[in-house]
Amino acid sequence: MTTRLRDVLHTTAAQAPAYQVEQRALATARRTRRRRATAVAAALVLVVLGGLVLPAARTSPVDPAGRDEPGALPDRIGLPPVGSLHATDRPRTGPASVIFTGEAGRLTYDDECSLVTVVDGDTDAYRVVRSGWEMTAGTDVVLSPRGRWIAHDPQRGDPRVDIIDLVTGATRQLRSGVAGTVGTEPAAWSPDGMSLVVRDSVPIHLDRSDHRRQLNLIRLDDGSSVRLAEAPSGTVPGVVVAFAPGGDRLAWQTGRVVTVAHIDGSVIASFPLAPGTELAGKGAWTPDGRWLTVARRDDARWTLRRIEPATGADGGALGTAGVDDVVGLQLLGWTATGVPWVVSYLPHPPEAATYTRPFPNDDRPVYGNIGSVEVLSLPPDGQPPTLLLTAPQEVVSLDIAAEVIRAGRTRAADPPGGVGGRFWIWTALIVFAVGGIAAYRSRKQLALWWENRQLRR
Amino acid sequence: MSQTFHEFVVHRSPALSRTAYLLTGDHQLAEDLLQSALARTYRHWRRIRDGDPEAYVRRVMYHQQVSWWRRRRFTERLEADPAPAQAGHPDPSDAAALRVTLAAALRQLTPRQRAVLVLRFYEDLTEAQVAAVLGCSVGTVKRHGHDALVRLRAVAPELVDPVPERSAR
Structure with missing residues (x-):
């Protein structure tokens, strides 16, 4: 039935000439390659341009903390999820209400470096910051008064402070300019967020076996610095630094001595602390700027007292209730109504008696004795403390934005669980990589499949 | 040893041209079809030269022919009924x-x-x-x-x- 058809097909085909199309085919192939290369280059340019333009377009130029509503204090915090996004990752959280560090597995990396956890001002979004050292929030990683910036010492071997902008994700590197410094760590923000007090370590010997310590105030707008203090070997200047509400004066504790000075470095007063007392914390100045506050320990009870900033003379108890059975207190700030908020350090183990020992010079409190932290408000009329925030075990330090304290608002919190955004990003990358390898290895079959698919369309 | 693309084209063009002509029924279209298939083959030459390049070209031609028809079928739509045999x-x-x-x-x-x-x-x-x-x-x-x-x-x-x-x- 088809014999004739076969014959006709062969006869007809035999009459067809050999088409001379090689050069045209080569030209077509090269043109196609050029077009594809151009398209790929254009796509890459668009991606790069998008990466450059989108951050500027999507980032609010205004500090969202400048949104008139400061954040609220969460009533509890949790450990950050595994694979949490970093503070510089998208999407940004905006100004934070709280930062904290600790010894739990999800709060450290490389065995001895801290993952500083950042809690958004209004939501339960968590971010982390990798520091080059073991950090304690409020002492050497500090949150700016409005919660927008975090200052920390990012890495060993490079003496600088990194200031992370939680709104833009940008990081500013700040150097103290101290000759010979081998380490710069932040200590405190000025109330306007325009200056930062930093501690520098300068080796005394070539083998760096000993250091002298300097306390400097750096203005962030022009980079100028003022030397505030220098301490001999073994003493940390400014283990606690507190700015007066107007920002024109500050006080710091070095060993058992408190120094009060203007921000130009001129000393107003310097006096020893009474036995058993410590400068209370970054909120040590009373809201009217007339008094400094110290925390006094009587066995296992801590109370707040006023002292005269010009002389150190005792001004009497603050009138707030004492806090019992804690390792220490740090006064972080005051609400607009004059109520102090403190972070209290719970002992670990709870029944240990060692936490009542005096603090060594450079550890306020002794972090090895801390099991967890709580935030309390201490009503001025002596009413019992109000518990504002609880933390999981092994959270040992915490800092709160001054404006959040001033606003005095708290919120019910639901800390995030599961895994964080970076976990999913890495999972997706690994899946793509494995899929890409598999696709490459079976590229011939895929090419055939694709051609057949095109054919069937 | 792998042959070059030029050698392949020189040796196999007559047979490929015949197939292209049968597929299209038109010399101009057959040239275009073979050119397109060879261009595609050249882009993948490194991958296919050690295999059976001729089978690849033929396969491309068959698929390309159908693909072209699909793009242009509004101009080539067949009539519902086949034309009767001409006397x-x-x-x-x-x-x-x-x-x-x-x-x-x-x-x-x-x-x-x-x-x-x-x-x-x-x-x-x-x-x-x-x-x-x-x-x-x-x-x-x-x-x-x-x-x-x-x-x-x-x-x-x-x-x-x-x-x-x-x-x-």
Whole structure:
């Protein structure tokens, strides 16, 4: 039935000439390659341009903390999820209400470096910051008064402070300019967020076996610095630094001595602390700027007292209730109504008696004795403390934005669980990589499949 | 040792040209089809040169032909009913006239029907091999082959062996 058809097909085909199309085919192939290369280059340019333009377009130029509503204090915090996004990752959280560090597995990396956890001002979004050292929030990683910036010492071997902008994700590197410094760590923000007090370590010997310590105030707008203090070997200047509400004066504790000075470095007063007392914390100045506050320990009870900033003379108890059975207190700030908020350090183990020992010079409190932290408000009329925030075990330090304290608002919190955004990003990358390898290895079959698919369309 | 693309084209162009012509039924279209297939082959030459480049080119031509038809089918849509055999057809005994008839008849087929005919009756592939080349099922090949022969029988019965008539009893 088809014999004739076969014959006709062969006869007809035999009459067809050999088409001379090689050069045209080569030209077509090269043109196609050029077009594809151009398209790929254009796509890459668009991606790069998008990466450059989108951050500027999507980032609010205004500090969202400048949104008139400061954040609220969460009533509890949790450990950050595994694979949490970093503070510089998208999407940004905006100004934070709280930062904290600790010894739990999800709060450290490389065995001895801290993952500083950042809690958004209004939501339960968590971010982390990798520091080059073991950090304690409020002492050497500090949150700016409005919660927008975090200052920390990012890495060993490079003496600088990194200031992370939680709104833009940008990081500013700040150097103290101290000759010979081998380490710069932040200590405190000025109330306007325009200056930062930093501690520098300068080796005394070539083998760096000993250091002298300097306390400097750096203005962030022009980079100028003022030397505030220098301490001999073994003493940390400014283990606690507190700015007066107007920002024109500050006080710091070095060993058992408190120094009060203007921000130009001129000393107003310097006096020893009474036995058993410590400068209370970054909120040590009373809201009217007339008094400094110290925390006094009587066995296992801590109370707040006023002292005269010009002389150190005792001004009497603050009138707030004492806090019992804690390792220490740090006064972080005051609400607009004059109520102090403190972070209290719970002992670990709870029944240990060692936490009542005096603090060594450079550890306020002794972090090895801390099991967890709580935030309390201490009503001025002596009413019992109000518990504002609880933390999981092994959270040992915490800092709160001054404006959040001033606003005095708290919120019910639901800390995030599961895994964080970076976990999913890495999972997706690994899946793509494995899929890409598999696709490459079976590229011939895929090419055939694709051609057949095109054919069937 | 791998042959160069130029060597491949020089040696295989005549056979590929014949297939292209049967697929298109038109010299100009056949040239375009072969050029396009060779351009694509050249882009992937490093990958296929150690295999069977000719089979690749043929496969590209078959797929390309169907693809082109799909893009242009609004201009090539077949009529619902096949055109009846023309009374003025040339004498089938004349080879030249038979080729003209074949070209005209092939234009009455869809590209896939044409491809099935060429693969089955020119390349002498089995239905399973045709299905593998075209990336479709054997059933599809059978259907297209059957439809193609029915259409050929309608438009150019002289190209197909006559069906023996049953003697009346």
